Amino acid sequence: DLAADRAALLALRSSVGGRTLFWNISSQSPCAWAGVRCEQNRVTGLRLPGVALAGEIPLGIFANLTQLRTLSLRLNSLSGQVPSDLGRCENLRNLYLQGNHFSGEIPEFLFGLHDLVRLNLGGNNFSGEISTGFNNLTRLRTLLLDTNALSGSVPDLGALENLGQFNVSNNLLNGSIPKTLQKFGSDAFLGNLLCGQPLEKPCPATAGSTNASEPANPTANPTDGNQKKKSNLSGGAIAGIVIGSVLGFLLIVMILILFRKKSSKRSRSIDIASIKNQELENVPGEKSGGDMENGGYGNGYSVAAAAAAAMTGGGGGVKGGGEANGAGAKKLVFFGNAARVFDLEDLLRASAEVLGKGTFGTAYKAVLEGGNAVAVKRLKDVTISEREFKDKIEGVGAMDHQNLVPLRAYYFSRDEKLLVYDYMPMGSLSALLHGNKGAGRTPLNWDIRSGIALGAARGIEYLHSQGANISHGNIKSSNILLNKSYEARVSDFGLAHLVGPSSTPNRVAGYRAPEVTDPRKVSQKADVYSFGVLLLELLTGKAPTHSILNEEGIDLPRWVQSVVREEWTSEVFDLELLRYQNLEEEMVQLLQLAVDCCAQYPDNRPSMSEVTTRIEELRRSSLREDFDAQPDKVNDAADDSR
Ligand SMILES: Nc1ncnc2c1ncn2[C@@H]1O[C@H](COP(=O)(O)OP(=O)(O)OP(=O)(O)O)[C@@H](O)[C@H]1O
Numbered sequence: 091d092l093a094a095d096r097a098a099l100l101a102l103r104s105s106v107g108g109r110t111l112f113w114n115i116s117s118q119s120p121c122a123w124a125g126v127r128c129e130q131n132r133v134t135g136l137r138l139p140g141v142a143l144a145g146e147i148p149l150g151i152f153a154n155l156t157q158l159r160t161l162s163l164r165l166n167s168l169s170g171q172v173p174s175d176l177g178r179c180e181n182l183r184n185l186y187l188q189g190n191h192f193s194g195e196i197p198e199f200l201f202g203l204h205d206l207v208r209l210n211l212g213g214n215n216f217s218g219e220i221s222t223g224f225n226n227l228t229r230l231r232t233l234l235l236d237t238n239a240l241s242g243s244v245p246d247l248g249a250l251e252n253l254g255q256f257n258v259s260n261n262l263l264n265g266s267i268p269k270t271l272q273k274f275g276s277d278a279f280l281g282n283l284l285c286g287q288p289l290e291k292p293c294p295a296t297a298g299s300t301n302a303s304e305p306a307n308p309t310a311n312p313t314d315g316n317q318k319k320k321s322n323l324s325g326g327a328i329a330g331i332v333i334g335s336v337l338g339f340l341l342i343v344m345i346l347i348l349f350r351k352k353s354s355k356r357s358r359s360i361d362i363a364s365i366k367n368q369e370l371e372n373v374p375g376e377k378s379g380g381d382m383e384n385g386g387y388g389n390g391y392s393v394a395a396a397a398a399a400a401m402t403g404g405g406g407g408v409k410g411g412g413e414a415n416g417a418g419a420k421k422l423v424f425f426g427n428a429a430r431v432f433d434l435e436d437l438l439r440a441s442a443e444v445l446g447k448g449t450f451g452t453a454y455k456a457v458l459e460g461g462n463a464v465a466v467k468r469l470k471d472v473t474i475s476e477r478e479f480k481d482k483i484e485g486v487g488a489m490d491h492q493n494l495v496p497l498r499a500y501y502f503s504r505d506e507k508l509l510v511y512d513y514m515p516m517g518s519l520s521a522l523l524h525g526n527k528g529a530g531r532t533p534l535n536w537d538i539r540s541g542i543a544l545g546a547a548r549g550i551e552y553l554h555s556q557g558a559n560i561s562h563g564n565i566k567s568s569n570i571l572l573n574k575s576y577e578a579r580v581s582d583f584g585l586a587h588l589v590g591p592s593s594t595p596n597r598v599a600g601y602r603a604p605e606v607t608d609p610r611k612v613s614q615k616a617d618v619y620s621f622g623v624l625l626l627e628l629l630t631g632k633a634p635t636h637s638i639l640n641e642e643g644i645d646l647p648r649w650v651q652s653v654v655r656e657e658w659t660s661e662v663f664d665l666e667l668l669r670y671q672n673l674e675e676e677m678v679q680l681l682q683l684a685v686d687c688c689a690q691y692p693d694n695r696p697s698m699s700e701v702t703t704r705i706e707e708l709r710r711s712s713l714r715e716d717f718d719a720q721p722d723k724v725n726d727a728a729d730d731s732r
Pocket residue numbers: 382383384385445446447448449450451452453465467495511512513514515517518564568569571581582
């Protein structure tokens with residue numbers, strides 16, 4: 091039961107980690123201790139990566155943790171044999187022991203853990219042969235035994251039909267590589283005395299070896315034949331590649347020139363001069379901005395046109411920035427010390443493109459004469475008085491944090507309310523995740539995604555720190571914008587309080603916490619829920635809403651929970667992320683955080699500062715892993731050059 095689980099954890103702590111595990115041991119339940127996961131009143135997960143555990147784990151601990159499904163003790167200094175009572179944890183699916191000093195043979199009891207899906211014993215001192223007993227573990231998808239002292243030959247593991255990740259590099263193995271494992275790249279086998287595919291080194295054709303059936307005559311040896319072919323081809327191939335690349339390059343240059351011509355024409359066509367003549371009568375209406383997430387560039391009204399129309403009733407032709415002066419001429423009002431490098435007239439002259447249409451109005455990119463770009467949001471449905479608007483927007487303008495999109499200025503008149511923000515050149519996280527999926531798209535690796543998660547969390551944490559009743563109210567991936575280095579900036583904060591109740595789009599629905607009934611009254615804990623959905627979106631690559639972006643119509647939190655409950659954890663991740671599989675543990679930790687944020691009851695959700703700390707920690711741990719991997723890479727390189 092849970093008390094026995096707790097006692098086992100304390101025994102582990104006092105034997106190998108007394109100084110390093112800062113668990114609150116006065117608590118009767120271990121479930122809130124760092125690294126411990128419980129389900130139905132039992133400990134089912136224990137993840138203690140890189141926390142300086144050291145020494146031998148005595149027998150008698152794991153015999154009590156019988157409901158464990160995931161055990162991670164990687165990147166510690168544990169030594170001796172893996173305790174045999176771990177064999178009692180029959181539900182174990184994921185076992186990560188890499189990066190320790192475990193020694194002895196790979197324990198036989200592992201072959202009785204039939205539910206194992208992931209097994210990583212890499213970077214230890216295991217010796218002896220690799221047993222064919224692994225064939226009992228038919229659910230195994232990952233088997234990593236690299237960087238140990240394993241000897242003998244590599245057994246045929248043909249029964250492991252699901253095996254997708256395999257590595258025995260840097261051991262003392264010899265002989266030929268069995269056919270069933272040849273599909274794994276050469277990296278999986280380097281640093282041994284192995285021969286045959288996929289290594290460059292052919293096996294000697296001696297009787298008894300697996301390649302014995304191959305003809306002894308070297309000219310008839312298919313491996314040699316392949317090599318010859320390769321070297322014959324290489325001259326022609328190189329020429330082909332060079333010519334192909336040059337042609338490809340020229341084609342791209344031509345397309346770019348054509349595209350630039352076209353787009354400069356387009357942006358000229360929405361220049362203020364033409365708008366003033368042609369489009370002013372259209373201004374009060376609003377056109378949909380085409381593809382909302384991806385910009386739909388160039389098919390909207392100019393912000394200048396909008397403002398110009400408003401100006402005609404308010405005095406027109408004003409010069410200079412400065413304070414708003416009530417009735418009559420209306421001007422842009424700037425916040426704080428922001429450089430007043432443009433004024434309303436400059437905005438009028440700017441060429442503008444529609445970025446998209448959102449809950450509160452339409453957003454435009456306006457390129458000022460000097461080439462500087464700003465984003466202008468034209469608010470709709472503002473029903474509050476100028477005084478009230480001014481008070482509220484000044485609160486928004488006062489927010490100052492590196493992970494927020496700064497609001498630079500606003501414009502208020504009877505017919506027009508404009509907000510001027512810094513323009514974020516890389517667009518939104520939404521466009522990045524769900525936009526261009528084709529070639530040429532920047533792959534979003536773990537570092538970028540977890541960095542975006544951290545930046546966004548810090549921005550929201552800052553907002554929450556400004557007062558217990560200050561919340562964002564509209565956290566979603568189109569409101570997380572990115573600068574050129576993919577740093578996240580949270581936008582649109584505070585706007586939910588400026589507009590009327592009619593502006594509640596369906597698109598927000600996927601992010602909204604279950605307890606929220608009035609979108610203008612969103613608590614900090616409801617922000618945490620929305621942030622949890624955003625994390626799920628980052629990890630799964632799936633949009634959570636029922637909009638056009640999501641053909642599957644997924645309630646993301648519920649789907650993820652169902653998959654995680656079934657322990658197909660790796661199935662939920664975006665395929666692009668799975669390429670970085672040695673980071674799966676950190677991904678699982680972020681997934682767990684996301685699930686915690688999406689708890690049904692607000693009180694069960696973490697605070698935003700807790701969220702930030704947890705993301706910082708798991709990013710530190712992946713950095714550490716990168717760092718720890720470096721010496722191996724250096725060794726590999728040294729081995730190769732020998
Ligand atoms: N400062 C900015 N820089 C670059 N792109 C922006 C900027 N502000 C908004 N956008 C983009 O313009 C589009 C419309 O934004 P807007 O904020 O009006 O709507 P939304 O984010 O889709 O929905 P909501 O109004 O509910 O936040 C979005 O794709 C958004 O990413």
